[in-house]
Structure formats: structure tokens, C-alpha cells
Amino acid sequence: MDEHDRDDDSGADRLRRARRGDEAAFESIYREHARAIHALALRLTGSPAAAEDITQDTFLRMFGFLSGLREDTPLRPWLKRVAANLAIDRLRRERRYSDDDALLQALDGNAAPATVAEASGLLRRLPPLARTLVWLHEMEGWSHEELARRFGRSPSWSKSILSRSLARLREHLEPAEDDDEHA
Structure with a gap:
């Protein structure tokens, strides 16, 4: 053994x-x-x-x-x-996610990101529901169907929140265009 x-x-x-x-x-x-x-x-x-x-x-x-x-x-x-x-x-x-319009607006907001060194710091920039969906889907392997069932929503709701969340995280990771022009 x-x-x-x-x-x-x-x-x-x-x-x-x-x-x-x-x-x-x-x-x-x-x-x-x-x-x-x-x-x-x-x-x-x-x-x-x-x-x-x-x-x-x-x-x-x-x-x-x-x-x-x-x-x-x-x-x-x-x-x-x-x-x-x-x-x-x-x-x-x-009820930190009950207002879908407020959540989507927060995800689409153009707040200037500070440099963030670690993923958990980035995730904290997302609203609580978005952070939860991203982590459970991307890291824990939950399907959109599982997320939808657990939150009492549709799979398209989960896909929409996840898509916007990931786009927002990418914005925080990509250098600003102004930085490229001055380099």
C-alpha cells in the first residue's frame, strides 16, 4: 500500500x-x-x-x-x-442582487480601474452576485443550468451576468489605450 x-x-x-x-x-x-x-x-x-x-x-x-x-x-x-x-x-x-438593472449597470460601468495584482482583488470589484457567478462557473465548474436552478432564474440570465462580468474583468486587466500611446 x-x-x-x-x-x-x-x-x-x-x-x-x-x-x-x-x-x-x-x-x-x-x-x-x-x-x-x-x-x-x-x-x-x-x-x-x-x-x-x-x-x-x-x-x-x-x-x-x-x-x-x-x-x-x-x-x-x-x-x-x-x-x-x-x-x-x-x-x-x-437581497444584494434583486435589482437586475442595477447589477447590469454596475457591470457596464466605466469606473477607472486601479492596478490589481491578484484575481481575488479583481473579483472584489464585481458586485456580490456577479462575483459568485464567475467563481462558481469558472472555478468550481457549475453549469449555467445549475446556477439558474439555484438562483431561481433562467440559464440565459446566468450567461448574461457571466458574460458582462468577464468583460468587466478583462477591462481591468487590459492596459488603457492612453498608456499605449504614451509608451
């Missing part, structure tokens, strides 16, 4: 022990996955406080659903799906 197989066995073993109420096993699972879940929640919400809440809620849900998880189910993708759904629910509760 190679090292990778032992890691898989220890993960399955930890899950079995956590199901039986072993707090150390649950803590080990938390330590292994919490940073990734928090990073996803922060990317989707743009709020450290919201990301903390979503991370906590994700693991509380996992704890409550341990008996329903199949042993062969990869845990991290399941946790990421739960966290993404919690972030979407939070957006809906806060």
Missing part, C-alpha cells in the same frame, strides 16, 4: 470515527478542509465575517449529515457545494 492509499484510508477512517462521535476525528476533518472552505466563502461573499459564518455553518451541516454521507463520497467537493449554497442563500437573504 502506498502513501496515497494510506491517506485515503485515514480519511475514510476519520469519517467513520466522526460518525461514531469521535471529536478528535471531526476536528481533524475540520483542520484539513476549513481553510479551503473559508477561502471559497470569502471569494464568494467578499466579507471575512460572512466567510467565517459560512465556514462554521458548513461544518455544522456536515456534522448533522455525517450519517448520510457515503464513505466513497469525496468530502471536500461536498463541503464546497454546501458552502457555495450557503453563500448564495446569504446573497438572497440580503
Whole structure:
């Protein structure tokens, strides 16, 4: 048995022990996955406080659903799906995307971009809903149909928001024409 197989066995073993109420096993699972879940929640919400809440809620849900998880189910993708759904629910509760006209206007706005070195900085320039759609579609692999179902909209709505969001991100990445003329 190679090292990778032992890691898989220890993960399955930890899950079995956590199901039986072993707090150390649950803590080990938390330590292994919490940073990734928090990073996803922060990317989707743009709020450290919201990301903390979503991370906590994700693991509380996992704890409550341990008996329903199949042993062969990869845990991290399941946790990421739960966290993404919690972030979407939070957006809906806060009604931060209820006005489609305001969202589209924000995406089409011509605010002068400052130089941004990292993608997360760029994503924070998008409205919360747009940021969530971009991340879930481009990085987490959600289809337009999945996004539409989750947000209670049509796939064309998701495609439109994603297209405008990506165009806006490209604007932030491309050098201004004035800079090219003076070079």
C-alpha cells in the first residue's frame, strides 16, 4: 500500500470515527478542509465575517449529515457545494442582487480601474452576485443550468451576468489605450 492509499484510508477512517462521535476525528476533518472552505466563502461573499459564518455553518451541516454521507463520497467537493449554497442563500437573504438593472449597470460601468495584482482583488470589484457567478462557473465548474436552478432564474440570465462580468474583468486587466500611446 502506498502513501496515497494510506491517506485515503485515514480519511475514510476519520469519517467513520466522526460518525461514531469521535471529536478528535471531526476536528481533524475540520483542520484539513476549513481553510479551503473559508477561502471559497470569502471569494464568494467578499466579507471575512460572512466567510467565517459560512465556514462554521458548513461544518455544522456536515456534522448533522455525517450519517448520510457515503464513505466513497469525496468530502471536500461536498463541503464546497454546501458552502457555495450557503453563500448564495446569504446573497438572497440580503437581497444584494434583486435589482437586475442595477447589477447590469454596475457591470457596464466605466469606473477607472486601479492596478490589481491578484484575481481575488479583481473579483472584489464585481458586485456580490456577479462575483459568485464567475467563481462558481469558472472555478468550481457549475453549469449555467445549475446556477439558474439555484438562483431561481433562467440559464440565459446566468450567461448574461457571466458574460458582462468577464468583460468587466478583462477591462481591468487590459492596459488603457492612453498608456499605449504614451509608451
